[in-house]
Amino acid sequence: MILRISQKLNTKINAGKLTEMPLNENPYADWSCHLFTVDRTQYIILSNTLSLYSCVMYGRGITDECTFLTRAWGTIRDFTADDGKQFIYRKFVAPSKGTVRFAKALNRSVTGSMNDLIYAAKLSLEDGTSPSDLGYGLNETPLSALIGQEGQKYGHPKEVFSYLASSMGNE
Template sequence: MIVRLSAKLATKIKASKLAESPLDENLYADWSASLFTAARTQYILLTNTPSLYSCVLYGRGITDDNRLIGRALDAIREFMEDDGQQFVYQRFIAPSAATVKFAKALNRSVTGSMTDQVKFAKILLEEDEQPPSEIGHVLNETPMSALIGGDGKKYGYPKEVFKRLLDGVGQ
């Protein structure tokens, strides 16, 4: 499993120098993570790198790589179970979590899309006062220009693209 850390998050957990890494062969096991603050509270956006399928968790108490990995996997599992994706978690993510490797961001398209998701998440957290557990559902139903939709046109939905990864379609 690959977890791609933002510079802020790498600093927070005192990660060693991050290397570049291509997408994991198992597309479900490649995640990007970014630390952000909303209303003076730290949060982490976890995003499946090829599909931009995301969830949000509290960042408080995450001070090293072991805590990040444990809390991230718990958040992904809980979110995916709530979203009806427990089979995908159990079949493709959980087995790959035995070995986690940290890496740099994949490309600017992913980091730019995550920046947009963070801005939207901040609005939902600060103005709408939604809990982090609900933010991912909204983000995953928001069209993203970096994704190709099911009809082959620009602006795909993260939730749809994530489901299509099983078919090998991806982006």
């Protein structure tokens, strides 16, 4: 499992020096994570690097790697179950949790798309949306970094996340 964390998040959890790593062979075992603040409250967005399928959790109380990993796994597990993607979590994400490596962002396209998602998240959080409900809207957001199933210019994270499983011969 590769977790690509931002410098801000790395400072918070003290994960050490981040290195560059290629995309994981299992597309579900590569996640990008970023810390952001809304009204003095910290949040962490967890996005599958390839599909940008995202969920959001509170950042409060996370001060080290262990706490971060425990909360991140719980958030991803709960969100995928609530979103009807529990099969994907059980088959592809959960088995890869054994070995975790922290790394730098994959590329500027992923970073830019995550910044777009964070901007949308901030607006929703200011309007009173809870972090646990935030992912549903974010995953319906069309992003130029993604290609839709039928070759559309903009893809939706939820569709691409599901498509990854079917392209691997599952689901």
